[in-house]
Amino acid sequence: MNIKPFSKLIFIMNNKCNFHCKYCWPLKGDDIISEAVIDKALKLLLSYFQNSIQVIFYGGEPLFSFDQIKFIVDNLQQNIKKDCLSFDYHITTNGSLLSEKVLDFFQIHRFQVVLSFDGYAQNKSRKIGSYTDLSQKITKILNNHPGIPLATNSVFMPQTVSYLFQSIRLVVELGVKDVQIAFAEDCIWDDAHIQTLKSELIKLVEYLSEIYYEKDVPVNLFKRSEGKVGEGVSRRFQCMGGIDRMVVDHWGDLWGCFQFNEYFRKTLDPTVKALYAFGNVMDERMDFEENYRRVMPNYLKLRQSVFVTTENTSCFLCDHIEMCSSCPVYSARLSRQIGMIPVSHCQFQSLLSEIKELYSSYCSSQNISMEAP
Numbered sequence: 001m002n003i004k005p006f007s008k009l010i011f012i013m014n015n016k017c018n019f020h021c022k023y024c025w026p027l028k029g030d031d032i033i034s035e036a037v038i039d040k041a042l043k044l045l046l047s048y049f050q051n052s053i054q055v056i057f058y059g060g061e062p063l064f065s066f067d068q069i070k071f072i073v074d075n076l077q078q079n080i081k082k083d084c085l086s087f088d089y090h091i092t093t094n095g096s097l098l099s100e101k102v103l104d105f106f107q108i109h110r111f112q113v114v115l116s117f118d119g120y121a122q123n124k125s126r127k128i129g130s131y132t133d134l135s136q137k138i139t140k141i142l143n144n145h146p147g148i149p150l151a152t153n154s155v156f157m158p159q160t161v162s163y164l165f166q167s168i169r170l171v172v173e174l175g176v177k178d179v180q181i182a183f184a185e186d187c188i189w190d191d192a193h194i195q196t197l198k199s200e201l202i203k204l205v206e207y208l209s210e211i212y213y214e215k216d217v218p219v220n221l222f223k224r225s226e227g228k229v230g231e232g233v234s235r236r237f238q239c240m241g242g243i244d245r246m247v248v249d250h251w252g253d254l255w256g257c258f259q260f261n262e263y264f265r266k267t268l269d270p271t272v273k274a275l276y277a278f279g280n281v282m283d284e285r286m287d288f289e290e291n292y293r294r295v296m297p298n299y300l301k302l303r304q305s306v307f308v309t310t311e312n313t314s315c316f317l318c319d320h321i322e323m324c325s326s327c328p329v330y331s332a333r334l335s336r337q338i339g340m341i342p343v344s345h346c347q348f349q350s351l352l353s354e355i356k357e358l359y360s361s362y363c364s365s366q367n368i369s370m371e372a373p
């Protein structure tokens with residue numbers, strides 16, 4: 001390839017975790033990425049990356065592989081001068097293994113840390129007793145490690161949705177400037193839960209509207225989604241897998257997005273690997289460029305306009321298509337088919353569209369931006 005399509009290099013460091021979050025779907029185990037896989041992956045892939053690269057670490061809990069993270073960073077830092085590359089490091093962690101030593105390392109290399117923290121739902125949804133530890137760590141990072149850009153990701157499920165507003169307000173008041181909200185959509189949300197979600201989100205919109213100028217905090221549910229292509233009526237969602245990113249998993253398999261790795265490891269569906277894996281870095285005979293040309297058309301087909309629901313309704317004909325960004329692989333956790341969206345997910349998307357429009361019309365009336373600074 002004489003082009004450099006990628007700007008995001010993602011490592012799945014392991015499948016090991018010490019939490020048992022109720023909504024966590026991926027398979028757990030004791031597999032950790034090896035230095036041999038890392039070495040091969042960097043040698044194979046770096047020449048396909050633009051000069052400025054986001055390096056993202058996921059798990060399991062990636063800090064079980066702190067030595068391997070250091071190995072990757074040391075290796076990449078050697079390329080900074082040689083190849084004029086720059087690296088921007090990101091990690092998503094449950095926070096339990098965030099020691100001073102780890103935080104110092106993050107501060108030196110300016111890691112952006114996304115802390116999984118569900119606020120007042122933490123002890124119910126993630127791990128009993130972890131609320132106090134995590135809220136103290138948030139304060140400590142903000143006070144003692146100002147060089148670490150800190151974000152939080154809070155996940156709500158039907159059993160914890162009534163904690164949403166208070167939890168997000170808590171995170172904002174703790175001082176976090178980048179607040180992400182996600183939902184466990186691969187479970188049943190009945191009408192009562194949807195109503196609770198709606199009233200929690202409306203309370204949140206009202207609160208954010210009041211504090212916007214004072215705290216300047218973007219809450220990512222209301223940011224524009226990446227993967228929206230085109231302008232105006234043609235702004236439709238496109239999966240970005242393989243377009244600007246490449247994932248190396250702890251077995252050395254290459255994917256366009258971590259979602260494919262998680263889905264494949266859990267379902268072991270061989271067609272998923274045949275259609276969406278770009279090969280394995282330990283395979284000496286692998287021809288990455290040939291694989292990329294063969295596999296990439298399958299990713300490019302993953303657009304909102306071609307998705308259908310489990311009731312056989314086409315997204316193309318749906319009124320919400322411009323606001324919708326349905327991950328086709330996440331949806332498959334329920335529907336068992338990539339690109340088929342469970343109808344329960346549509347309910348969600350409609351509600352989120354409604355709330356986003358509410359927030360967006362408030363922002364336009366006040367002449368403020370929905371984008372993160």
Ligand code: SF4
Pocket residue numbers: 227238239240241257258259260326327328329330
């Ligand atoms: S749509 Fe899903 S699979 Fe595609 S890049 Fe986004 S998260 Fe990954």
Ligand code: SF4
Pocket residue numbers: 304307309313314315316318319320321324325326341345346347349350
């Ligand atoms: S609401 Fe459902 S049918 Fe409509 S675009 Fe979104 S996923 Fe498709």
